[in-house]
Amino acid sequence: MKFTQSQLRILEIIKNKNKISRKKIAEELELTPAAITKSIDPLLYSGIVLEVAQRESTGGRRATDLSLNKYWVGKILGISLTPTSIITAIGDIEGEIFKTNSYKIEKDDELTSYLEDIIETELKEESGVKVISMAITGLINSENGVILFSPHYKRKKIDLKKMIEEKFKIPVLIENDVRAMALTERYFGEVKESENYVVLNVSEGIGSSIFMNGELLSGHGFIAGEIGHVVMDRSSLRRCSCGKRGCLEAEASNSAIINRLVSMIKLNNYSCLKEKLKKEGSIDILDVIEGVKARDFLTTKVTTEAMVIIAHSIDMIISLINPEKIVLIGEIFKERLLLSTLKLELQKVTLEEQKYDLIVSDILNEMHTYNPISIVRHNLFRKNIWRDEL
The missing domain is CATH 1.10.10.10 (Winged helix-like DNA-binding domain superfamily/Winged helix DNA-binding domain)
Incomplete structure (x- = not known):
């Protein structure tokens, strides 16, 4: 109707x-x-x-x-595209999740064909899906459902919404993954009553999203919140996925921390992670956090320096936007020493008059599952665009 x-x-x-x-x-x-x-x-x-x-x-x-009436909306096929995997979930508008799956993205996978195959498999296994919702890393035109640029997938200008709707005849919603995180925090997290907050996500990359005066901000060209690509160190030689050097993402993301640690260990700096790196050939962010908990000097040095850089980026957000709350999303924020370092550095660089609440998200592990559900919930009645076939 x-x-x-x-x-x-x-x-x-x-x-x-x-x-x-x-x-x-x-x-x-x-x-x-x-x-x-x-x-x-x-x-x-x-x-x-x-x-x-x-x-x-x-x-x-x-x-x-x-x-x-959640049954009027019907089942949602939620899809989250991370840099390394595609996570699917069947759920409803209230956040009840019926099933989930995870598919690894290999280097030789053709993304759109692989995605279509996954959707076809999910729809065959689950009847009653009325809408497909996607949260994707990269620059996303959420109004038209176009991937403008995704550095992790090395793809530009993919009209994904049109492609999927024409193939499966089901309405499709698409949003940037970090903007979707802001919606998930609003509907299922710690900021249900807040109209002004910022989400900062630190994982393989770094991104932020802005929710102001009850609206999710996309900005001109749908690239608001791309704080990960703000240059923090002009003298740095570390290259970011966007092509620039010294970006916040290149200096303080999980990948940046791991790359720096591995390089220093290979230069014969001592670390408790040296044996694991030698044995397995790689380390991940959970290994890094264990190194911090063990108070390994090299690991603690690299991670605390990253937290100082992140604190300075948050200072920029506070000074420009003055949000009521800042929601931190990422494994690194769960480590007490690192969170304390962040808070201490923020106290040094922010004004006493700048009041804000710093919140660590407690739904990190379910974030990719809830993001597509939150996209549907946010868009459901905001415009007169919801079609009768739902």
């Missing part, structure tokens, strides 16, 4: 609140009860909205809550 502007506003409130009474909706929108009833009745009749369990009475007639 086509929604009126009043219905879209009502549906957005119901979606965000999960359960809310007609009276509360009327108060928020400053509309009369009659106007609210006129807009809500067609939504109830069509099954988009349900009347749910009544609240306990506080005197007088008990109010009936309204809730979004």
Whole structure:
């Protein structure tokens, strides 16, 4: 059905609140009860909205809550593309996950063909999927569903939404992975009541996303939040995936930390990770964190220096945007010494008047599963674009 502007506003409130009474909706929108009833009745009749369990009475007639009908939205096939894997999940709008899978990306894989094969496999195994939602690393035009540039996949200008919709005849939503993280934190994380916050993700790369005045900011050209490609050290010889040298990502990402550690160990600097590197040929960020916990001097030196650089990048965010909260996403932030180093350096470089809450995400391990679900939830009633075939 086509929604009126009043219905879209009502549906957005119901979606965000999960359960809310007609009276509360009327108060928020400053509309009369009659106007609210006129807009809500067609939504109830069509099954988009349900009347749910009544609240306990506080005197007088008990109010009936309204809730979004998750079965009207249907099942979601969520897909998260990381630099090394494709993670799929079948779930619903409320965040219930029915199944997950992970597919490794090999160097010789042709990305779009591989992705189409995975979608075909998932749809054959699960009936009732009504929308495909993707969170992808790189520069993403979320309005048109186009990959503008993805340095990890070495691909540019892929009209992925059109390609997938034409093949499978199912609506597709596509968003940048870190912007999707901001939505996941809003709907399933620690910032449900916040209208102004920034997410900083440190993993193989570094990215940020901005949620201001209740809106997810994409920026001109859909590249807002690409803080990983801000040059932090102009004298650095470390090359970033974007081609520049000295970027935040090249200096302080997981990959940057590991590469620097490996190089220094190979130059015969002592580290407790030396034997593992020799035996297995590589180390990962969890190994690095174990090295910090063991207070290995070289590992601690490299990681704390990275945290100082990250602190300076957060100082830029605070000075430019002044967010209420900053959500940190990444394994490195879970280590107490490193988090303490970050906080201490922030105290040195920020003004006393700059008030903010620093939060470490507690849903890191489920982030890639929830990101596509959050994209659907965010876009569901924001514009009059949701199609009847859903």
